[in-house]
Amino acid sequence: MKSDPAVNxxxxxHAPGHEHVEFLRKxxxxxxxxxxxxxxxSDVIVDPRVRFKCMIPxxxxxxxxxxxxxxxxxxxxxxxxxxxxxxGIFFRVRVDSRVIAARDIHEAIEQGIAxxxxxxxxxxxxxxxxxxxxxxxxxxxRQAGYAAYGFGAGNCRDPLCFLQPACQGLMxxxxxxxxxxxxxxMESCGMDAYTMAARxxxxxxxxxxxxxxxxxxxxxxxxxxxxxxxxQ
Amino acid sequence: MITPTFKPEVVRCVPAHVxxxxxxxxxxxxxxxxxxxxxxxxxxxxRTDVLFSPDxxxxxxxxxxxxxxxxxxxxxxxxxxxxxxxxxxxxxxxLPIEPEFPDYGGGPIDPPEHxxxxxxxxxxxxxxxxxxxxxxxxLAIGLASGNCRAVFCPEEKRCPATIKGxxxxxxxxxxxxxxxxxxxxxxxARTLNWEIPANNAPFLGGLVMIH
Numbered sequence: 001m002k003s004d005p006a007v008n009x010x011x012x013x014h015a016p017g018h019e020h021v022e023f024l025r026k027x028x029x030x031x032x033x034x035x036x037x038x039x040x041x042s043d044v045i046v047d048p049r050v051r052f053k054c055m056i057p058x059x060x061x062x063x064x065x066x067x068x069x070x071x072x073x074x075x076x077x078x079x080x081x082x083x084x085x086x087x088g089i090f091f092r093v094r095v096d097s098r099v100i101a102a103r104d105i106h107e108a109i110e111q112g113i114a115x116x117x118x119x120x121x122x123x124x125x126x127x128x129x130x131x132x133x134x135x136x137x138x139x140x141x142r143q144a145g146y147a148a149y150g151f152g153a154g155n156c157r158d159p160l161c162f163l164q165p166a167c168q169g170l171m172x173x174x175x176x177x178x179x180x181x182x183x184x185x186m187e188s189c190g191m192d193a194y195t196m197a198a199r200x201x202x203x204x205x206x207x208x209x210x211x212x213x214x215x216x217x218x219x220x221x222x223x224x225x226x227x228x229x230x231x232q
Numbered sequence: 233m234i235t236p237t238f239k240p241e242v243v244r245c246v247p248a249h250v251x252x253x254x255x256x257x258x259x260x261x262x263x264x265x266x267x268x269x270x271x272x273x274x275x276x277x278x279r280t281d282v283l284f285s286p287d288x289x290x291x292x293x294x295x296x297x298x299x300x301x302x303x304x305x306x307x308x309x310x311x312x313x314x315x316x317x318x319x320x321x322x323x324x325x326x327l328p329i330e331p332e333f334p335d336y337g338g339g340p341i342d343p344p345e346h347x348x349x350x351x352x353x354x355x356x357x358x359x360x361x362x363x364x365x366x367x368x369x370x371l372a373i374g375l376a377s378g379n380c381r382a383v384f385c386p387e388e389k390r391c392p393a394t395i396k397g398x399x400x401x402x403x404x405x406x407x408x409x410x411x412x413x414x415x416x417x418x419x420x421a422r423t424l425n426w427e428i429p430a431n432n433a434p435f436l437g438g439l440v441m442i443h
Binding site: 047048049050051052053055056057058059060061062063064069070072074075110166167170171192194195197198199203204205206208209210211212215216 | 238239240243244245246247248301306307308309310311312314315318319358362365366368370371373374375393396397398399400403404405406407408441
C-alpha cells in the first residue's frame with residue numbers, strides 16, 4: 001500500500017506542498033469521487049445570491065437544520081474563511097440521473113417518506129459519501145499539520161438524521177448528533193458550486209423538482225476542502 | 233395553486249461564462265411566455281432599473297396583520313439588496329387588474345377570485361424562475377406580489393417558517409413580494425410607461441432576476 005506522505009509533517013511550515021495536496025486529491029478519488037481538482041482558494045466563488053436560492057422560494061429544509069439558511073454562516077463569514085486558506089480540493093461524486101432525477105423523488109424528499117424504488121435512500125447514500133470524503137480529507141490534512149475546512153452538499157439533516165424529529169444542533173444545547181460527519185454544504189455557505197464546476201471543465205446540469213431522468217444526462221454532488229499551511 | 237405539471241423545455245449545462253447573445257435570446261423568449269401566461273406587460277430590464285423606496289419598506293413593516301417569513305423579510309444574516317445588486321438582467325411584469333381591486337397589503341385576501349390573482353403572479357414568477365434555472369441561469373430568483381402567508385396559507389394561525397426549527401409547509405411556492413424587498417414596482421412601471429393602477433389598488437406583478 002502506498003505510504004501517506006501527509007503523515008510526516010515535521011519538516012513543513014508554510015503552504016501545503018504539491019505532493020501532499022496531490023495525495024489528498026487522489027484520496028478523494030480513491031474514496032469515491034469521480035473527479036477531484038486542486039484549485040486556488042481565490043477561485044472559490046462566494047455569492048450572496050446562492051444562499052437566497054435556499055430561501056426564495058423556501059426549500060423544504062430551510063430553517064430546519066443548523067447548517068442550512070437562514071441559519072449557518074453568513075456570506076461575510078465564509079469570505080473570511082476562504083481568505084484564510086490557500087488551496088482547495090474540489091471534488092464531485094457522480095449520481096445517476098435515474099436516481100437524482102427519479103420520477104417523484106422530489107415529493108419523497110419533501111415528505112421524508114422513502115419511495116418504493118429506493119431512490120431516496122440511494123441518493124442519501126451519495127450525500128453521505130460526499131460528507132465522508134470531506135471528513136477523510138480534513139482528517140488527513142490536519143494530521144499533516146494543515147488547517148482544513150470542508151464543505152459538503154445539500155443538507156446534513158436528511159442523510160444523517162432522517163429518523164430524528166428535529167435537528168439537535170439547532171434545537172438543543174446538546175449540539176449536533178453527528179459532529180464527526182456533518183458539515184455545512186457549499187451552497188448553504190453561498191459558494192456557487194455550479195459555476196465553479198463549469199470553470200474546472202465539469203459538465204453540471206441544474207436539477208430540480210421538475211426534472212426527469214431523460215432530461216438530464218447525469219447528476220453530481222460536489223464538495224470542497226480548503227487547506228492552508230500552518231507553522232509546526 | 234401553482235401548476236404542478238411544470239416541465240422544463242430546455243435543460244442546459246451550466247456555463248463557465250454566460251453567452252450574452254444567448255441570454256438576450258432567452259430573455260426575449262421568456263418575456264413572450266410571460267405574456268402568453270397572462271401578464272399584461274413584461275419587459276426585460278437592467279438591475280439599475282430596479283427602484284427601491286424606503287417608504288414601501290415602511291408600509292410593509294407597519295402592516296402586521298399576518299406576519300410571515302416573507303412579510304416582512306426575516307433573514308437576519310443575509311442581505312437581499314446585496315443579492316439583487318449582483319444581477320445584471322431581470323424580467324419585470326404586470327398583471328392587469330380592475331380599477332376597483334382593493335389593495336390587501338399583507339392580507340388577508342378574502343375573496344377567492346382576488347386571492348387567485350395573487351396566486352397567478354406567483355405562478356408566472358415560478359414559471360420564469362424555473363425556466364431560467366433549467367436554461368443554465370441557476371441563480372435566478374423571483375419576487376411576486378402580496379404576502380405569501382395570505383396567498384398560500386390563509387388558514388394557518390402562524391407562519392410555520394417563523395418558528396425556530398420549523399420549515400415552510402408549502403416549500404417552493406411562496407416568494408417574497410417586491411414590496412417586502414423595498415422595491416417600488418409602481419415607480420418602475422411608470423418609467424416603462426405602463427398603465428398604473430389607481431392609488432388605492434395594488435400593483436400586481438413580479439420581478440425575476442435572471443442573471
